[in-house]
Every structure is written in C-alpha cells, then in structure tokens.
Amino acid sequence: MFNVVIFGAPGSGKGTQSERIIDHYGLFHISTGDVLRDHIARNTELGVIANKYISQGQLIPDELMIRVLEHHLDNHTKESEKGVIFDGFPRTIAQAKALTELLEKRGTQVDAVVGLEVNEDELVTRILKRGQETGRSDDNLETVKKRLAVYHNQTCPLRQFYIDEKKYHAIDGNGTVDSIFEKIKNNLDKIKHD
Numbered sequence: 001m002f003n004v005v006i007f008g009a010p011g012s013g014k015g016t017q018s019e020r021i022i023d024h025y026g027l028f029h030i031s032t033g034d035v036l037r038d039h040i041a042r043n044t045e046l047g048v049i050a051n052k053y054i055s056q057g058q059l060i061p062d063e064l065m066i067r068v069l070e071h072h073l074d075n076h077t078k079e080s081e082k083g084v085i086f087d088g089f090p091r092t093i094a095q096a097k098a099l100t101e102l103l104e105k106r107g108t109q110v111d112a113v114v115g116l117e118v119n120e121d122e123l124v125t126r127i128l129k130r131g132q133e134t135g136r137s138d139d140n141l142e143t144v145k146k147r148l149a150v151y152h153n154q155t156c157p158l159r160q161f162y163i164d165e166k167k168y169h170a171i172d173g174n175g176t177v178d179s180i181f182e183k184i185k186n187n188l189d190k191i192k193h194d
C-alpha cells in the first residue's frame with residue numbers, strides 16, 4: 001500500500017491535487033470534509049453535529065472524528081487496496097497519533113505527507129471565489145478567518161510532527177495546478193521507487 005497525507009491550510013489545494021494524485025497513483029480518496037458534508041446533506045445524526053462545528057469554522061472533536069475516519073476506512077477496504085490519500089485528516093496531533101495506530105493495526109503506515117504551502121492572501125482569494133461560485137457554506141470571510149486561526153493553532157504543529165518523522169515534503173502550492181502537481185509527483189515518485 002502507498003498511503004499519502006495531503007496537508008495544508010484551507011484553500012491550499014488539497015482536494016484539487018488529491019484528484020491528480022488519485023488519477024496518477026490509483027489511490028482511494030478520503031476527504032473528511034467531504035464525508036462530513038455528505039452527512040450534513042443527508043441530515044444524519046452526525047451531520048447535525050458536524051454542521052454546528054463546520055459553520056463556526058471549528059474542528060469536530062478528535063474522538064468523534066477518529067471514529068468516523070476508522071468507520072469510513074473499514075467500509076472501503078476493497079477500494080483502499082493500493083493505498084489511501086488522506087485529505088483533511090489528520091488535523092491535530094491526537095489525530096496523527098490515531099492514524100499511525102489505525103494503519104499499524106492494518107499492517108501499513110503513512111508513507112508521505114505532502115504539505116501544500118500557500119500565501120495567506122491567495123488562500124483567502126481562492127476560498128471567497130469558490131464561495132461565490134458554489135455557495136459552500138463555510139466559504140465566507142468571517143468563517144474563513146476562523147478556519148485559518150484554527151489551522152494555525154491546532155493543525156500547524158503537525159508540520160513539525162511529520163518533519164520529525166522524516167515524512168514531510170514541503171511543496172510550494174502557489175502557481176498553476178499543473179505545475180504544483182509536477183512538484184508533488186517528483187517527490188512521490190522518489191519514495192515509491194525506493
């Protein structure tokens with residue numbers, strides 16, 4: 001298996017680059033944001049809880065999020081045979097430790113963390129543009145500011161966590177989608193062939 005975490009601030013291009021990575025490496029995509037938005041759209045019990053946090057730009061509590069992730073993994077073992085791209089998970093040190101354990105139990109590990117590093121002005125521009133185009137409910141200026149603050153306080157420490165594990169690949173996430181994917185591919189190809 002080849003398991004990749006795609007890491008970065010809101011609007012850094014995690015979903016966009018995940019699509020490219022999936023096409024190229026045949027990985028299974030798990031976006032925790034998409035999983036939660038699907039529950040919100042279906043008005044499930046989890047969706048009602050998730051909506052309260054997402055609309056405030058806050059993280060879903062670790063214990064709940066980890067259970068949701070584990071359940072999703074277990075429901076997609078066949079699709080995950082070649083490996084998984086984790087998009088938006090982990091977002092806290094507790095989630096990162098849980099992911100290591102979850103994968104260890106399944107005889108596998110995180111092989112690489114792709115860190116998309118993008119200027120803050122560009123992040124806000126991208127998110128507000130998408131908000132206008134798609135109406136995604138947390139893509140407004142007030143919530144974006146909260147999402148960025150949460151990213152800096154709770155998620156950024158993971159960068160050092162994965163640097164220490166020698167898994168972090170910093171990618172300049174400014175520029176065109178194609179040029180960014182080329183840089184990701186250069187990094188991942190080296191690990192895949194080692």
Ligand code: AP5
Pocket residue numbers: 008009010011012013014015016017032033034036053054057058059060061065087088089090091095126127129130147173174175176177180
């Ligand atoms: P989530 O859905 O993960 O949102 P996010 O991290 O805020 O990131 P986005 O999806 O907004 O951005 P992205 O990095 O995927 O960029 P994209 O490719 O879309 O999480 C939403 C919420 O769910 C969280 O706030 C939290 O409440 C909850 N949640 C999720 N996971 C959780 C967890 N693990 N624990 C707790 N809570 C959790 O690109 C953005 C835009 O820019 C798009 O319009 C795209 O077309 C455009 N774009 C992309 N690349 C480029 C480029 N190179 N040039 C120009 N435009 C570009």
Ligand code: MG
Pocket residue numbers: 014015031033088
């Ligand atoms: Mg996304």
